[in-house]
Amino acid sequence: xxxxDQLEQIRAEISAEMAPRFxxxxxxxxxxxxxxxxxxxxxxxxxxxxxxxxxxxLEAQGAAEHNRVVRTGCFGLCAMGPVVLVYPEGIFYSHVTxxxxxxxxxxxxxxxxxxxxxxxxxxxxxxxxHHLEDMEFYKPQMRIALRNCGKIDPxxxxxxxxxxxxxxxxxxxxxKTPAQEIIDAVKASGLRGRGGAGFSTGQKWQFAANAxxxxxxxxxxxxxxxGDPGAxxxxxxxxxxxxxxxxxxxxxxxxxxxxxxxIYVRAEYPIAVHRLEVAIGQAKEYGLLGEDILGxxxxxxxxxxxxxxxxVCGEETALMTSIEGRRGEPRPRPPFPAVKGLFQRPTxxxxxxxxxxxxxxxxxxxxxxxxxxxEKSKGTKVFALGxxxxxxxxxxxxxxxTLRTIIYDIGGGCPNGKKFKAxxxxxxxxxxxxxxxxxxPIDYDSLTAIGSMMGSGGLIVMDEDNCMVDIAKxxxxxxxxxxxGKCAPCRIGTKRLYDLLDKITKGEGTxxxxxxxxxxxxxxxxxxxxxxxxxxxxxxxxxxxHFRDEYVAHVVEKRCPAGVCKDLLRYDVDPDKCKGCTxxxxxxxxxxxxxxxxxxxxxxxxxxxxxxxxxETCRFGAISKH
Amino acid sequence: MPNCKTVVPYRGTPEQExxxxxxxxEHKGQPGGVMPALQKTQQIFGYLPExxxxxxxxxxxxxxxxxxxxxxxxxxxSFNPKGExxxxxxxxxxxxxxxxxxxxxxVEKKLGIRTGSITRDGRFSLDATRxxxxxxxxxxxxxxxxxxxxxxxxxxxAILDKYM
Numbered sequence: 001x002x003x004x005d006q007l008e009q010i011r012a013e014i015s016a017e018m019a020p021r022f023x024x025x026x027x028x029x030x031x032x033x034x035x036x037x038x039x040x041x042x043x044x045x046x047x048x049x050x051x052x053x054x055x056x057x058l059e060a061q062g063a064a065e066h067n068r069v070v071r072t073g074c075f076g077l078c079a080m081g082p083v084v085l086v087y088p089e090g091i092f093y094s095h096v097t098x099x100x101x102x103x104x105x106x107x108x109x110x111x112x113x114x115x116x117x118x119x120x121x122x123x124x125x126x127x128x129x130h131h132l133e134d135m136e137f138y139k140p141q142m143r144i145a146l147r148n149c150g151k152i153d154p155x156x157x158x159x160x161x162x163x164x165x166x167x168x169x170x171x172x173x174x175x176k177t178p179a180q181e182i183i184d185a186v187k188a189s190g191l192r193g194r195g196g197a198g199f200s201t202g203q204k205w206q207f208a209a210n211a212x213x214x215x216x217x218x219x220x221x222x223x224x225x226x227g228d229p230g231a232x233x234x235x236x237x238x239x240x241x242x243x244x245x246x247x248x249x250x251x252x253x254x255x256x257x258x259x260x261x262x263i264y265v266r267a268e269y270p271i272a273v274h275r276l277e278v279a280i281g282q283a284k285e286y287g288l289l290g291e292d293i294l295g296x297x298x299x300x301x302x303x304x305x306x307x308x309x310x311x312v313c314g315e316e317t318a319l320m321t322s323i324e325g326r327r328g329e330p331r332p333r334p335p336f337p338a339v340k341g342l343f344q345r346p347t348x349x350x351x352x353x354x355x356x357x358x359x360x361x362x363x364x365x366x367x368x369x370x371x372x373x374x375e376k377s378k379g380t381k382v383f384a385l386g387x388x389x390x391x392x393x394x395x396x397x398x399x400x401x402t403l404r405t406i407i408y409d410i411g412g413g414c415p416n417g418k419k420f421k422a423x424x425x426x427x428x429x430x431x432x433x434x435x436x437x438x439x440x441p442i443d444y445d446s447l448t449a450i451g452s453m454m455g456s457g458g459l460i461v462m463d464e465d466n467c468m469v470d471i472a473k474x475x476x477x478x479x480x481x482x483x484x485g486k487c488a489p490c491r492i493g494t495k496r497l498y499d500l501l502d503k504i505t506k507g508e509g510t511x512x513x514x515x516x517x518x519x520x521x522x523x524x525x526x527x528x529x530x531x532x533x534x535x536x537x538x539x540x541x542x543x544x545x546h547f548r549d550e551y552v553a554h555v556v557e558k559r560c561p562a563g564v565c566k567d568l569l570r571y572d573v574d575p576d577k578c579k580g581c582t583x584x585x586x587x588x589x590x591x592x593x594x595x596x597x598x599x600x601x602x603x604x605x606x607x608x609x610x611x612x613x614x615x616e617t618c619r620f621g622a623i624s625k626h
Numbered sequence: 627m628p629n630c631k632t633v634v635p636y637r638g639t640p641e642q643e644x645x646x647x648x649x650x651x652e653h654k655g656q657p658g659g660v661m662p663a664l665q666k667t668q669q670i671f672g673y674l675p676e677x678x679x680x681x682x683x684x685x686x687x688x689x690x691x692x693x694x695x696x697x698x699x700x701x702x703x704s705f706n707p708k709g710e711x712x713x714x715x716x717x718x719x720x721x722x723x724x725x726x727x728x729x730x731x732x733v734e735k736k737l738g739i740r741t742g743s744i745t746r747d748g749r750f751s752l753d754a755t756r757x758x759x760x761x762x763x764x765x766x767x768x769x770x771x772x773x774x775x776x777x778x779x780x781x782x783x784a785i786l787d788k789y790m
Binding site: 040041044045078079080081227228229230231232235267268269305306307308309310311322323324325326327328329343384386387388392393424427458460461462466471474475484616 | 657658659660661662664665695696699700701702703717718719720722723724755756757758759760761762763764766773775780
């Protein structure tokens, strides 16, 4: 248990220690901080070994005393991982392996010479950029929710304190700020829920504060059940800056009058779970969680609940049912959770990224936040950029930034010179945005207007090699698997939709089927119980709208233009290129290729199983698929 | 996905059962205690054996049917033991658009089993997983705790050979 004075003292001491990270230049005698990303992406490519290696190497080369190795959260540029950043110069090394460590220490740390071969190179020009802030990837970005990711050690509460952490909470508790004042600030900031639907956060807090509870019990919950495939914003915030979420939840508890909170986090995120456990433990130890916080008389406790792999549990009512220890099925609304939520008590539920924004708003003021973004969508949004894009990773941009900026300027475009085809936002609930709409400024309302949605922030890029019918089918198969089965429209409707799409990808569809699909989509939207079912048709409807010609090609010409749908593929031998080497006739598992030595071969399409082995084996490029 | 009662005999030890019972006793009557108890069971035994679930039901005073109802709802719980080496191929969107379905097919061919099942000798089990969040490495496969990224189907054989 610490007093407020002790917290201030820690802040002062640790921020002095962290000075090299914020210094402009390297001065004589200043120590270096070697920041190594330990997010899930970089950890998967051995960044923990790199950290150990740095420690051992600094020790071995006698430099341990004046240099520190810091384990951080995600820097965002996952495609370049493992990533190492050296302060105070701010030098960015990418694709570092444990074997590179001795050279970085002996050259850079000891002699001050940069290790050129490991410097980050821009995708388009190939030029090496030394500093993080000069990189094309970071320039258009604005980091609010991710402000501490990559800057602090997430498992050290002192470093969070040093970057003004728990300052808002301390101020509120000492000044005894009226709850309404806090709620008004959140309202005035214009912050909207970052989980996808975009409901006003301030309003939500107001409803929960106004709600009466028979026994006075209310709850604050955090939705960290990030189930969208390809979305990892929430995970990165929890891995990189868990205390910012915890602090916001305590403030929320104070504002609505709750004394217990729960974070519902995916069990598939072991690192995030671990960092949360550590952070909650440290906050308790410092007296920032628990009874009588900082001697203010206000008590708030926080518990972790692990999800168990059910996408529907990201829906608010299902999430609460799951915390209660039951099958995570949604229930009809109203009553809304703010009135009757967890254990039948008024409950405030926000998403991880929303909470991470709240602490910034409390520190910098609602006006500063409201100055960023578009008229109806304020602030920034974090996107998980993935798929066919050069700079896979996590980006945070002001609302209203265009897709073009995100995909080309930040993302570096599609790799291997392929042509951009579509961007998919909002996961299984969202839609595909074609190239013609790439200049749309992104905010909640503009995305809904073009048939997609913000969703939690997954942004998957697809190039000319992706078949849009296949993508629609992929998302539907996800919804079929994840439908909880409680309501018939979703349970049966998604399956029937999937069957129809499957028929089309097999070349057995009719034009009538396209109309049936559309009709079924609208029925499903209107009648499903929860958002999972209501939004499941979005990927189908948006691809039908923007890529109808691809559907028609499958149905009428029995052809998959992108060459993805196996049943519609045809492999053929180009007689001009074929040298008659007989290699393919021997490799074909179905015995479908015939031909004699030095004469062009041919493929029997009734026997061909479309495995592609012949095409891979052919040394003359004589076999093509179409 | 085949997730019915397993044919593999129960091999729980008295120590494991004791650990489970201790956890159950601590969480009895706690609101929402069923999920943590199931997660603990799976952590101890690697799956949810019927014998252990009976212990949980009796210890927590919850009907076995309710445990089954909850456990069968969530994808994370398995009534089947997993292989010595658990192979998972990510089918999240980022991996999928980069061809992870072909990687999965190559693993199925190599191991001779279908997704969601286990080899006869119990050494390998194969699952298709939801996004594991290593989208920068897509497509991704994990074998036990080892992560393999930026895969092509023809690399699969050599990787699995290391565990054979």
